Amino acid sequence: MFWQLARSRLDLRTPRVMGIVNCTPDSFSGGSGSSSDAVALCEAHVAAGADLLDLGAESTRPGAPPVDEADQWRRLEPVLRAALALGRPVSVDTSEPGVMQRALELGADAVNDVRALRRPGALAVLARHGAAGVCLMHMRGEPATMQQQARYGDVVADVRDFLAARMAEAVAAGIAPERIVLDPGIGFAKAADHSLALLARQAELAALGRPLLVGWSRKSALGAVTGRAVRERLAASVAAAVLAVDRGAAIVRVHDVAATVDALRVWRAATSPRPGGPQDAGGAAPGETIPV
Numbered sequence: 001m002f003w004q005l006a007r008s009r010l011d012l013r014t015p016r017v018m019g020i021v022n023c024t025p026d027s028f029s030g031g032s033g034s035s036s037d038a039v040a041l042c043e044a045h046v047a048a049g050a051d052l053l054d055l056g057a058e059s060t061r062p063g064a065p066p067v068d069e070a071d072q073w074r075r076l077e078p079v080l081r082a083a084l085a086l087g088r089p090v091s092v093d094t095s096e097p098g099v100m101q102r103a104l105e106l107g108a109d110a111v112n113d114v115r116a117l118r119r120p121g122a123l124a125v126l127a128r129h130g131a132a133g134v135c136l137m138h139m140r141g142e143p144a145t146m147q148q149q150a151r152y153g154d155v156v157a158d159v160r161d162f163l164a165a166r167m168a169e170a171v172a173a174g175i176a177p178e179r180i181v182l183d184p185g186i187g188f189a190k191a192a193d194h195s196l197a198l199l200a201r202q203a204e205l206a207a208l209g210r211p212l213l214v215g216w217s218r219k220s221a222l223g224a225v226t227g228r229a230v231r232e233r234l235a236a237s238v239a240a241a242v243l244a245v246d247r248g249a250a251i252v253r254v255h256d257v258a259a260t261v262d263a264l265r266v267w268r269a270a271t272s273p274r275p276g277g278p279q280d281a282g283g284a285a286p287g288e289t290i291p292v
Helices: 033-050 069-083 097-106 122-129 155-172 192-200 203-207 220-226 234-246 255-272
Strands: 001-002 008-011 016-022 052-056 090-093 110-113 134-136 181-182 253-256
Touching: 016 033, 016 255, 033 052, 033 069, 033 255, 052 069, 069 090, 069 097, 090 097, 097 110, 097 122, 110 122, 134 155, 155 181, 155 192, 155 203, 155 253, 192 203, 192 220, 192 234, 220 234, 234 253, 234 255, 253 255
Parallel strands: 016 052, 016 253, 052 090, 090 110, 110 134, 134 181
Antiparallel strands: 001 008
16 A cells, blocks of 8 residues: 655554654644754754654644634745655644645645645645645644534544545545545543543544544653653554554654654564564565655
8 A cells, every 4th residue: 555645655554653753832742942943853853854844834633723824824835845855754734725736836746734624725736736645634623613522423434434535525626535544633632541442442533444544742741641741652653553553553653753663663573474574474665655
């Protein structure tokens, strides 16, 4: 299985690590104070083994205020220009159609949208592009109020049905299925028990037929389980990433790239059908993409 991106096809037979780059001062887990800080983080993630970079210029933590298009682009543009030269696919974490358009014109490989292309014009931007990847994520409401909507009869069924509907609408608009990955939105309008249920029953989401991109890194559900503060959740984050991959996730979105890469190397060595490492498991080597 692969993910079609603007500049390449990403082989997902080997699970991939996506490095988070917050081009904003108010992320729940710390942001980058300047463009140069964010570029340095991109470089550090690549050196640590990240397969992809995900750049965001608007915090979506619970209670976060919106950031307008002009401010998002001002924060994002210099970092995106630098990241595109690092030899890894780059996604832009935004729901703003104008930012999507500018980023794709500059050469971004994918759009990672927490609102699953529901803002007016967003679906059309991706449909017009023809090749860029898109990640559709589940969330209810807006970041400022989403935790008030963390009420479900069956959270896994609700998330599955939402993602299926959003994928169907994207395909109907002209976005080829191979361009789409799906994200259950861990912690977005979800209490800890909801997020843990999504991990426990992740196979039901994988049954939708497109790769899963999962972000457990430093999330509040891990704090609820361990009692640890945000900056003390490394072990829990790595454990959740490995569990997600073991249950079928194709991409894990993380802050701590080096530790996650090492953990997944151990996982691959233990799960390979014969000795020899990732190549013997039938996957690509870390960081490999398939040119279009």
